[in-house]
Amino acid sequence: MKKVVVIGGGYGGIKALEEFARNDQNIEVTLIDQHTYHYLQTESYDLVASKIPIQESFIYLPTLIASFGENFHFIHDEAIVIKENQVVCKEGTYPFDYCVIATGSVTKFLQGFEKKGKHSLGVKSLRAALHIKQYFEEELFARLEPKRAQRSFRVIVIGGGLSGVEIAAEMRCYFNQYVKENALSCGNIEIQLLSKHILKGLDQKTRDKAVKRLRQLDVSLVPQYVNEITEQKAILSSGETIDFDFAIFAGGIEPSPFIRNLEYTKDARGFLVVDEYLRVEKNIFAVGDVAVLKDKEGNIIPPTAQSAEQSGVIAAKNILQAISNQPLQRADIRLRGLAIALGGTYAIIVTPFGFQIRGILGWIGKKAIEKWYKWPLKFKAKQGFQKLTACKEKIKKLR
Numbered sequence: 203m204k205k206v207v208v209i210g211g212g213y214g215g216i217k218a219l220e221e222f223a224r225n226d227q228n229i230e231v232t233l234i235d236q237h238t239y240h241y242l243q244t245e246s247y248d249l250v251a252s253k254i255p256i257q258e259s260f261i262y263l264p265t266l267i268a269s270f271g272e273n274f275h276f277i278h279d280e281a282i283v284i285k286e287n288q289v290v291c292k293e294g295t296y297p298f299d300y301c302v303i304a305t306g307s308v309t310k311f312l313q314g315f316e317k318k319g320k321h322s323l324g325v326k327s328l329r330a331a332l333h334i335k336q337y338f339e340e341e342l343f344a345r346l347e348p349k350r351a352q353r354s355f356r357v358i359v360i361g362g363g364l365s366g367v368e369i370a371a372e373m374r375c376y377f378n379q380y381v382k383e384n385a386l387s388c389g390n391i392e393i394q395l396l397s398k399h400i401l402k403g404l405d406q407k408t409r410d411k412a413v414k415r416l417r418q419l420d421v422s423l424v425p426q427y428v429n430e431i432t433e434q435k436a437i438l439s440s441g442e443t444i445d446f447d448f449a450i451f452a453g454g455i456e457p458s459p460f461i462r463n464l465e466y467t468k469d470a471r472g473f474l475v476v477d478e479y480l481r482v483e484k485n486i487f488a489v490g491d492v493a494v495l496k497d498k499e500g501n502i503i504p505p506t507a508q509s510a511e512q513s514g515v516i517a518a519k520n521i522l523q524a525i526s527n528q529p530l531q532r533a534d535i536r537l538r539g540l541a542i543a544l545g546g547t548y549a550i551i552v553t554p555f556g557f558q559i560r561g562i563l564g565w566i567g568k569k570a571i572e573k574w575y576k577w578p579l580k581f582k583a584k585q586g587f588q589k590l591t592a593c594k595e596k597i598k599k600l601r
Contacts, residue, residue, distance in 0.1 A: 203273075204229045204525050207289050207298040209281050209460070211235040211263050213507045214490030215304035216579070217514030223270040225522055230273050232296060234289060236280035238263050240579070241328040244507050245572055247368035247543050250325070250334040250450075251376040252342075260328060261579045268586030281305070283463045284486065300485045300521045303464075303474065304514060307455035307491035307505065321434050322449040325365055337448050338373065341391060342380055355391045358436060358446045360428050361453025362397025364506075367412060368543045369450060370395040374419045375545030394422040394444065396436065397453070403504065404540070408552055411560065415544045428453075455505065461492050469494050479530045480517045487520065489513035498534045509535050541568040 206222065206229055208215045215233065222231050239260040248254045267276040279291040284303075289296045309324025323330040341355045359370040374393040395416065400423070401409045416423060427439040436444045457472045466482040467475040474488040476495070482488050489495075490510030495503040503509045512535045520530045540552045541564070549564035559567055 204299045205297060206231045206300045206521060207296055208233045208302045208304060209289060210304035210306055211240045212304055212306040212490060212510065214510035214514035215302065216240055217511040218302050218304065218489065218518040219270060221515050221518035223274065227522055227525060229525065232275045232277060233263065233267055234277045234279055234281055234291060234296065235263060238278055239328065242576060246325050246331050246365065247372040249331050250338060250369055251372040252335055252339055253376065256332065262583055265583040265586035265590060266579060268589050269582040281460050302517050303486065303488040303492055304490050305458045305460050305492055308458050309451050310454035310456040311451060321447065322431060322451060324451040325369065326455065334450060356394065356446045357391065357448050357450065358394045358396055358444060359450045359452060360396050361451065362395060362400040363452060364542060366395060366397065366452035367401060369452060370421050371416055371419055371545035372543060374421045378419065392422060394424055396424045396426060396428055398425055398427050408550060408558065411550055412542060412544060415548060419545050455491060457492060478532045479520050480513055480533050487517035489517045495535050497536055503535050503537065506537065508537060541571055543568055
């Protein structure tokens, strides 16, 4: 029986596991992750704005893996390095015949951010998103206290990419509705989006519509880079300074510490360079944010959930092909449109057919996409929970 190890339970890793589960080959598959949950980062904008509860923002990995079958296992451990077809972790060493590296990325705190302090967080982890949510909820509660009601509160969001735009829009929209629905007369929560460009890389029409929506919500746009940040002060590229109460980093990513420990070929940013089959070595594949993914024309694909999912499926298929001594599939990863949440029930869906769906219809479409991904995993996790519970009952009876 061939042993396959998947390192990382993110979007790419989960899709690889699902592809292995759909095939009846005689393989043993093990998922290793330092967390026990799959964080649904594409819904972080709703989580930080307190629109969804914590249980809607993750999938519990032990029960999900149990639903795939007896040959699938979950190990809660932190991977350190790969040596001689073994994944070396903090708590143990796990041999493999094939391996999928899918550890994702972490928030990139640029040079000059060393003094960022406890009032600045990224959004790449569930723990950080929950801290942001807590700060936001505390300030909303403070609006009800007479002594603090008139105090303003400033949140700066650093980075004008998809995550930064969605979080700034949702937080601003949520506060607007909070004040309106409760008829409050209180100090403002100011949301400032700091970025030289908004949604860089997208077409001008989409960017213009997004900027218009942000301004309608009263998000303050500051077209500057941030050069340095201290405990509660941001120093801009113009030399100006902005005082803030809380800062959210959404301006870039970098490889996880595990990737930095690996000796495979990397690009200038430290991400793994893969061949046309997504391999870093003959039996080791890399998917999602950790890899430099390209389409057939050689164009680099931005790190998104859908590119991670596509690469996870391709890597799993290629491992199954290799086990069967069949030709491998060349990777052709393409973005099939993009959905951008812009506060409340407004979103923009950029379709691969050249037209957009905006407003409430766009929001319905985006929510449908999110639920289409999440609900099957939630259902499988419940099935896995039932299996584990039945197994425990059998063990009790045997005792």
